[in-house]
Amino acid sequence: MNKVFFAGLLVAGTAVLTSAAQAHFQLLFTPETMLEKGGVVTLKMPFTHPADSGHVMEMGAPLEFYSIHKGKKTDLLGQLKEINWTSSENTGKAFEAELKLRGLGDSVFVLVPTPYYEASEDVYIQQLTKSYINVGDLPTDWDSEQGLKTEIRPLGKPYNVIAGGTFSGVVLSEGKPVPFAEIEIEYMNFPAEPEKNRFSETALISSPAHALRADASGTFTFGVPKAGFWGIAALGTGPDSEYEGKTLSQDAVIWIQARDID
Numbered sequence: 380m381n382k383v384f385f386a387g388l389l390v391a392g393t394a395v396l397t398s399a400a401q402a403h404f405q406l407l408f409t410p411e412t413m414l415e416k417g418g419v420v421t422l423k424m425p426f427t428h429p430a431d432s433g434h435v436m437e438m439g440a441p442l443e444f445y446s447i448h449k450g451k452k453t454d455l456l457g458q459l460k461e462i463n464w465t466s467s468e469n470t471g472k473a474f475e476a477e478l479k480l481r482g483l484g485d486s487v488f489v490l491v492p493t494p495y496y497e498a499s500e501d502v503y504i505q506q507l508t509k510s511y512i513n514v515g516d517l518p519t520d521w522d523s524e525q526g527l528k529t530e531i532r533p534l535g536k537p538y539n540v541i542a543g544g545t546f547s548g549v550v551l552s553e554g555k556p557v558p559f560a561e562i563e564i565e566y567m568n569f570p571a572e573p574e575k576n577r578f579s580e581t582a583l584i585s586s587p588a589h590a591l592r593a594d595a596s597g598t599f600t601f602g603v604p605k606a607g608f609w610g611i612a613a614l615g616t617g618p619d620s621e622y623e624g625k626t627l628s629q630d631a632v633i634w635i636q637a638r639d640i641d
């Protein structure tokens with residue numbers, strides 16, 4: 380009995396290590412998140428493995444895509460266009476949107492993808508993803524909740540994180556903090572080349588993935604070692620746990636941009 384139980388633990392432990400080494404991340408990427416003026420920006424949305432330029436998963440048509448600016452929600456689903464995104468492993472179907480930013484302040488972008496079927500684990504994954512752009516250094520919306528089924532509420536500006544400092548957030552499920560939420564963090568280690576719809580070929584750092592837990596109040600703090608883009612995912616924190624008769628991991632993803640201090 381004990382032996383069987385112990386073997387079960389080993390298998391579970393291995394599964395955790397494997398998923399941490401090659402985590403899926405929904406991207407919602409634009410190369411510069413602090414702009415002096417408004418204008419046209421392009422957001423790229425592959426579902427892939429940014430730490431190792433790994434497998435690009437075929438996305439279905441997203442369920443929701445919108446922005447929040449000065450508290451006002453704008454539906455952007457009609458702006459989505461299909462693209463192909465290329466990693467070191469393959470090319471897969473993704474989406475992009477070209478958007479015009481008007482006026483000063485923050486825009487929060489929210490993408491709710493169709494659940495993705497991960498055959499190797501026989502589960503669906505749905506990553507509710509947020510990213511941020513600021514115009515003119517006027518903070519307006521970054522610290523508000525967007526009312527998602529699950530989301531990470533940032534405690535610092537996601538577009539202006541200091542490399543060598545920290546970033547903190549609160550993991551929420553239907554607006555309530557999630558104690559001890561499981562969190563994965565990955566560096567975009569092969570920088571995206573948006574004009575080519577691909578990752579670059581050279582890695583920037585040797586240890587691009589981290590895992591931690593939120594504390595008892597659902598809050599986490601991550602020491603941010605390097606400038607660039609970091610994706611933070613809280614795993615399975617959403618209220619929906621089943622899709623088409625199979626297990627669903629409904630995750631919350633937030634993207635931050637860290638900058639070197641002068």
Ligand SMILES: [Cu+2]
Pocket residue numbers: 402403427428434436
């Ligand atoms: Cu994957």
